[in-house]
Amino acid sequence: MSETILELRDVKTHFPLHRGLIFRRDAGTVKAVDGVSLSVRRGEVLGLVGESGCGKSTLARTILQLLPTTAGAVLLGGRNLTAAGAEEVRAARRDLQMIFQDPYASLNPRMTVFDTLAEPLRVHRVCTAEEIPARVHRLMERVGLAPRFLRKYPHEFSGGQRQRIAIARALALEPRIVVADEPVSALDVSIQAQILNLLAGLCREMDLTLIFIAHDLSVVKHISDRVAVMYLGRIVELGAAADVIERPQHPYTRALVSAIPVPDPDVERTRQRLVLPGDPPSPINPPPGCAFHPRCAYAVARCREAVPPLIPAGPAREAACVRLGEL
Amino acid sequence: MPLLEVTDLRTSFHTRTGVTRAVDGVSFSLERGETLGIVGESGSGKSVTCYSILGLIPQPPGRIEGGSAVFAGTDLLRCRPEEARALRGKRIAMIFQDPMTSLNPYLRIGDQLIEPLLIHERLPREEARRRGLAMLEAVGINDAARRLDLYPHEFSGGMRQRVMIAMALITKPELLIADEPTTALDVTVQAQILELIRKMQRELGMAVIFITHDLGVVSGLCDRVQVMYAGRIVETADTRTLFHAPRHPYTRALQRSIPALQAKGATLYTIPGLPPDLSRPVPGCAFAARCEHANDACRAERPALRAAAPGHLHACLRAHAGEL
Numbered sequence: 001m002s003e004t005i006l007e008l009r010d011v012k013t014h015f016p017l018h019r020g021l022i023f024r025r026d027a028g029t030v031k032a033v034d035g036v037s038l039s040v041r042r043g044e045v046l047g048l049v050g051e052s053g054c055g056k057s058t059l060a061r062t063i064l065q066l067l068p069t070t071a072g073a074v075l076l077g078g079r080n081l082t083a084a085g086a087e088e089v090r091a092a093r094r095d096l097q098m099i100f101q102d103p104y105a106s107l108n109p110r111m112t113v114f115d116t117l118a119e120p121l122r123v124h125r126v127c128t129a130e131e132i133p134a135r136v137h138r139l140m141e142r143v144g145l146a147p148r149f150l151r152k153y154p155h156e157f158s159g160g161q162r163q164r165i166a167i168a169r170a171l172a173l174e175p176r177i178v179v180a181d182e183p184v185s186a187l188d189v190s191i192q193a194q195i196l197n198l199l200a201g202l203c204r205e206m207d208l209t210l211i212f213i214a215h216d217l218s219v220v221k222h223i224s225d226r227v228a229v230m231y232l233g234r235i236v237e238l239g240a241a242a243d244v245i246e247r248p249q250h251p252y253t254r255a256l257v258s259a260i261p262v263p264d265p266d267v268e269r270t271r272q273r274l275v276l277p278g279d280p281p282s283p284i285n286p287p288p289g290c291a292f293h294p295r296c297a298y299a300v301a302r303c304r305e306a307v308p309p310l311i312p313a314g315p316a317r318e319a320a321c322v323r324l325g326e327l
Numbered sequence: 328m329p330l331l332e333v334t335d336l337r338t339s340f341h342t343r344t345g346v347t348r349a350v351d352g353v354s355f356s357l358e359r360g361e362t363l364g365i366v367g368e369s370g371s372g373k374s375v376t377c378y379s380i381l382g383l384i385p386q387p388p389g390r391i392e393g394g395s396a397v398f399a400g401t402d403l404l405r406c407r408p409e410e411a412r413a414l415r416g417k418r419i420a421m422i423f424q425d426p427m428t429s430l431n432p433y434l435r436i437g438d439q440l441i442e443p444l445l446i447h448e449r450l451p452r453e454e455a456r457r458r459g460l461a462m463l464e465a466v467g468i469n470d471a472a473r474r475l476d477l478y479p480h481e482f483s484g485g486m487r488q489r490v491m492i493a494m495a496l497i498t499k500p501e502l503l504i505a506d507e508p509t510t511a512l513d514v515t516v517q518a519q520i521l522e523l524i525r526k527m528q529r530e531l532g533m534a535v536i537f538i539t540h541d542l543g544v545v546s547g548l549c550d551r552v553q554v555m556y557a558g559r560i561v562e563t564a565d566t567r568t569l570f571h572a573p574r575h576p577y578t579r580a581l582q583r584s585i586p587a588l589q590a591k592g593a594t595l596y597t598i599p600g601l602p603p604d605l606s607r608p609v610p611g612c613a614f615a616a617r618c619e620h621a622n623d624a625c626r627a628e629r630p631a632l633r634a635a636a637p638g639h640l641h642a643c644l645r646a647h648a649g650e651l
Contacts, residue, residue: 261543268547
């Protein structure tokens, strides 16, 4: 097994809530990420899935230290980023880059493509000023954009092309890990396929570790080696991507998989659907015990008692459900 | 007689940068109780087609250049505005993609919900409220009596879409047009909403036009599918045929680029290039520039939508010639 490059130890990211404008009083805590432990191996693609509000984007931002961690540790190659100073975190970002969901919002509209790609090189002083143009050219080639686009501004590009620019920017520092937060959900299917191929190719060629966040399970299954399923701030299932999605064990993963419409009318019309009732609960007041129990068809009294830990569920598989053996 | 018959609909937008032909000669018909899926990428004209039928295109910059859309004997494009209003919201209803922006944030849910009844059926308030309550319960909102008096922001995304559906169906329409109603929702909520649309359709026997870019959603819901590209219909067939024996290269390409249907880890098929700029019409097939099978004839002549088999129409010269 290859080495661990990134490790999360019981990471918690909570947001305090306040009421009142002048006399501020505490009104509870949003537990967006509430105890995530995970090790990411060098060179793998780890998919992170879950519904909106499950904490997957907060977790991404926590990994990059874009949000303060409430508790726990984020270790990059053994270095604890949560305990590091601002200067050290900034240096760590050479190894840790991010691609955001909305390529319309994540690029500065007043910077040309050249400036956008040159900025990280200048900030981190990775090369001399003379070397910058050549490096920017190589980046453009790498993501499949013609060098004649260098003097253009983001508004002159389509969504797919903008996402290529955002990917090039993330690669500028030759990071070891890239965190991509829903990089294809804003794109049309034909463009989505282009970006997925590009990301998969880059991972192979550049020995890149990719944390790929998405809500679309078929996309995640396609690109990921392993997948982690999140529900209300915690990981509820973890394992090899195809294994988890084809043979889900946690009742939540089962419902999630069953909810995906299959683009084949014969399959779609005959298969059994598990329609999950209700909405995900609020992370301000999570239900006691297993947070999924109010929507779970298999919940029993002991599901309400304690938060179930992730336990082994087959080879290289983990799931957080007390009834695993009984289902 | 079909419930809705659209013939040669053409809608364009006149802007400073030129004329964009968003819908360029679209014809189709819909029977009572039928579910038609309209599939296409952004900018293919699927929403503009339906907005044109309903008279929801802002004019200017939009302009209906020609065609007709006959609903139960009335041409919606040529009738007087009050005639269209009498049909819209009563016999034809619509739900939109984003339930947050299509509900009025200043009005209580109950007041918005019963508005169609007050306007179209002139029911007394008490009676309308009773029907509103029953409808909210029918779309699966618990504790409906209390929730009638809440505001939209107090509802989750899935519940708001349920309210939108309740509002659309409260007058028992004969035709429901749903424009990407589940795109903004999580998959588990999407599954709930699709189930709800199926159930309501069974109960009311209405026809549905379902606009989406997701072939998966279409496969379980629709009787017939039409695929749009650059403002035109490029292929239409019953759902099984379209999925199992597509003829047009664009339909095939669309299908091949979905990850769910590919072997894991394999390189996904991609359509080269970008969708065409609709303000610069090309003489031949709009897809020719991205099509791996295109020849000179494709670039010279605009292919017509013709039948390849009963009920299966497509607009590809080479497929019609039996070359594909």
